[in-house]
Amino acid sequence: MPKPVVSESARRRRRPTKSGMVLSEELIVRTALRMLREHGSAGLTVRRLGIALGADPSTLYRYFTGMDDLTLAIGDMLIGRAMADWHGTGDWRADLRELGLRIHAAYLEHPQAAVLTANRISGKSHEVAADEAILGLLRGAGFPDRDVVRIYHAFIDMTLAFAALDAASLALPEEARAADEEIWQATYARLPAATHPNIAAVAPLLVAGMNDSAYPAALEMLLGSAESHLTAGPGAA
Amino acid sequence: MPKPVVSESARRRRRPTKSGMVLSEELIVRTALRMLREHGSAGLTVRRLGIALGADPSTLYRYFTGMDDLTLAIGDMLIGRAMADWHGTGDWRADLRELGLRIHAAYLEHPQAAVLTANRISGKSHEVAADEAILGLLRGAGFPDRDVVRIYHAFIDMTLAFAALDAASLALPEEARAADEEIWQATYARLPAATHPNIAAVAPLLVAGMNDSAYPAALEMLLGSAESHLTAGPGAA
DNA sequence: CTTCATACGTCAATGGTGTTGGCATAAGCT
DNA sequence: AGCTTATGCCAACACCATTGACGTATGAAG
CATH class of the missing domain: 1.10.357.10 (Tetracycline Repressor, domain 2)
Known part of the structure; x- marks a missing residue:
């Protein structure tokens, strides 16, 4: 199935990962950002991200269609941070x-x-x-x-x-x-x-x-x- | 050996590859450029480049220390083309x-x-x-x-x-x-x-x-x- | 409170990647 | 003609993204 990803808002059953962590798009993106900072721009891999989240790598495909989709989500979070609290004068x-x-x-x-x-x-x-x-x-x-x-x-x-x-x-x-x-x-x-x-x-x-x-x-x-x-x-x- | 690469000018023995092709930095970079055009920016791999040159992938490491080095050489060729035939007025x-x-x-x-x-x-x-x-x-x-x-x-x-x-x-x-x-x-x-x-x-x-x-x-x-x-x-x- | 469909985390496997160390052979100097 | 060694090849390693099957816990329905 190419696109089994359900939208974040429609997500209902939140099952904790093996290590007890409860996933979300937000958490994944924030973790990815941290990994990028720590391991460099080539250091973000599905495997490593899975380990950092205490989850199997393949789990991430329940949240993003692939690495590319995750990348776009990361970028949007950066823009979101830039716009936070902004008001025109x-x-x-x-x-x-x-x-x-x-x-x-x-x-x-x-x-x-x-x-x-x-x-x-x-x-x-x-x-x-x-x-x-x-x-x-x-x-x-x-x-x-x-x-x-x-x-x-x-x-x-x-x-x-x-x-x-x-x-x-x-x-x-x-x-x-x-x-x-x-x-x-x-x-x-x-x-x-x-x-x-x-x-x-x-x-x-x-x-x-x-x-x-x-x-x-x-x-x-x-x-x-x-x-x-x-x-x-x-x-x- | 981390850096066994000899400079292009010091290269003497040019042994033809198994398929009869004689390699050079220039030829490799030009081939890489062609592959990038044909297969996209993710389509340049050492293995494919080796196949395109009729040579074993590992042979390329006699010419470049790694993918990164090859990348820099490609960039330099682009600038070279931009500067070709340029004369100030x-x-x-x-x-x-x-x-x-x-x-x-x-x-x-x-x-x-x-x-x-x-x-x-x-x-x-x-x-x-x-x-x-x-x-x-x-x-x-x-x-x-x-x-x-x-x-x-x-x-x-x-x-x-x-x-x-x-x-x-x-x-x-x-x-x-x-x-x-x-x-x-x-x-x-x-x-x-x-x-x-x-x-x-x-x-x-x-x-x-x-x-x-x-x-x-x-x-x-x-x-x-x-x-x-x-x-x-x-x-x- | 029990039942049930299924969302979601896990496992295992596939076919790709860059890179390295050892080997043998042919190139070119003496 | 002989010798050194540069250079191409081979096999192997560790890692990558992605997928399909599977079972279980979850939240809703009754």
Whole structure:
């Protein structure tokens, strides 16, 4: 049976696992998040997750159709955390900035999970809520629908793209950050000025600055561009 | 022996494989790229790659220390293709735009490969060459070193981030694009205006526009911001 | 309070994966 | 022509996701 999974709300009989633990989607996803943090983004396996839950691995297929489905659920939980307690202030630009930074931060708080999920569409409740909020801010600001969609698109893609990229370098540690770090020190920082004059000239600055995310600056540019377009009126290109 | 791999240049004895094929790093990477295109981003396995090359899977470990090393080599080849035949024109802004679009395009030409490699640092030759070129353009434009590094950082991260994101949606087809597409149609396009007024209002525009990349617009904003900062002089914030 | 259908946890098995150590042979230097 | 050793092959290991059959505890029905 390909899809024997019953929805969480329709779940009635909750039988404790052999070790006495009572399962739920929520518990499984939270456990998966913890495992990702502890064992790295490649450390989440059905077997290990089963062990961590004190349940047989195959039990998880009663809750998710497969690893992919679980992945989407993890991503939706991250967005949910970003949106928790969020309230608009009425200033669309400030609100949009806050929202972007929140989403970015929520992903970076679980980099190993972010790597797996940041570029997937889940269609689950929290994701939809975030999109509705963003579109609402832009429409409330008075943008015509064409611009709403264009700005929304750039905003959400850029946010997720940076989240994925920044998370990737944070997520490596458990598996290969040491290697990448070593590459950086061994290769870039020691290139001779004769063959690579430009890299050599700014090497110290590169080493110092490459650890910070470029997202906040990029976001500000996006918001600034949008605002100038708004004040210029709908006629402007 | 953990690292028995000899460098490509030091390779002397080239013994043909059982099926008569003579291996090389180049050939292996090109074959891997073809397999990624044909079988999707999860379709690249050491065993399959071995079969495609007419060689035993374990033979590949004479050329790469492991799957991860092969992945980095694939990424470097993509950058190499982006940089092939590139020549600066002297107009730093046009050159930078051209370079960004080339890299972005090179990744999107092999989305399945891009997904695996876009957020890794390889330190291999083509990657270093690209970085040297970008830094050279900015320094040649007259930016002070601090700004060179800041702009370089935003430029390369944004380019790779969008490449990864855009590639991800292109790469899904073989595995889960159908699912994501279905989510889009089934969930977003049919949300009732009562609960999600903003999504419902712009749904048709969303469907129409979400397939194009937001990268070109974002890149232009970055370049514009940099240029205005340059003309404003080093004293400007 | 008892009965009953079945939801859900468990078991066992399948066919995949990356990776390694030992072996033998042919390549290319001297 | 002979020797070293690089390099391709083989067999084995541990792990992976996923599935189908099975039995039992569970919650509802009477």
